[in-house]
Amino acid sequence: MKALTVALPGREYDILIQRGILSQAGERLRALLPRASKLAVVTDTNVHPLYFAKLKASLERAGFECWGAVIPAGEASKNPGLLTELWEDFMEFGLTRTDGVIALGGGVVGDLAGFAAATILRGVAFVQIPTTLLAQVDSSVGGKVAVDLDHGKNLAGAFYQPKLVLMDPDTLDTLPLPVFMEGMAEVVKYGCIWDKDFFDFLTARPSREQLMADIEHILYTCCDIKRQVVAEDELDTGLRMILNFGHTLGHAYELAGHYTQWSHGEAVAAGMCAAAQIGLGLGVTPPDVPGHISDACAALGLPTQITCSINDYAAAIGLDKKGAGADITLILLDRIGHTVPHKMPRDQLLQQLESLLSR
């Protein structure tokens, strides 16, 4: 088993990575929550038939009473209406302050269940059991929990750290290939922002089979980076911004595709390629870097370029709401494995993006 600790004083927690660990969830949680008697498991319509029974059996063997809430799969479930329903369901189940909530699923389940756990009874113990690659390398670690509003994604939320993150790489076997590769965009991002050796390791393994053969190492490396970033900047006021590499411009592509044409991972892949081009134009990123990133994304079947309008770019960088001179910090690379936060006026960034569009 591979184990990491997120070192937040008074709220530190472990990330445990092991094939088959889902069947040991009960004993692990019994050791962590000795006074708990009830655990509410939130999962979605795809994950429930695959993994709920195994988790429930393990929890019951450890003496927990377990109840499952099944939400419709997909981003649309991250809404305040379902949050309210979960609160009522938890009360119906008889959850008390010494009990807990488990998220079993991808980032949608994790964000919604985490916000429900943070707010019910002013906060109960929360455990992440992520089952997508994106959730394992990103959303289950770091405590960001949220629902979407009509005004935008993740607008109502909290920082609420889990008590434990249990990662069973075997659950990735049932992911559709595009969902797996979507998570790989975030994995490549970690190589870009932090670790060139890891980037090279990934580029030598472009197929799902090759990546799964080394999946524990991949999960461990990504979570090790994220836990260091989170431990230094839990509330996202500084270093944590580097995790947004590729995301600002990726947001323009998600907007352009009305959040349906391009998945988040696809948009991030193209966003990392565009950020490398912008960095090159600004003299920050060396000439060989954009090609390395686009080769890595292309090898995984991820897009390296997505067409969008200048208005989509303007909206994504906030130029439609903020003044033209207001600064934005774009995360750039001065080499693979190292970031440079680059502060610039929004209208200057838009000019750079305009020239990118005309190439």
Ligand code: NAD
């Ligand atoms: P998701 O939760 O929608 O899961 C993707 C799809 O995979 C869904 O259809 C789901 O039902 C299915 N699925 C999940 N596990 C499966 C399995 N093992 N086998 C088969 N199918 C499975 O999406 P996601 O990509 O995991 O997460 C995206 C969400 O995460 C977004 O809402 C995003 O805002 C959020 N997010 C949060 C953070 C954070 O720090 N909290 C970070 C990144 C992303």
Ligand code: GLY
């Ligand atoms: N996914 C970005 C963060 O956790 O800050």
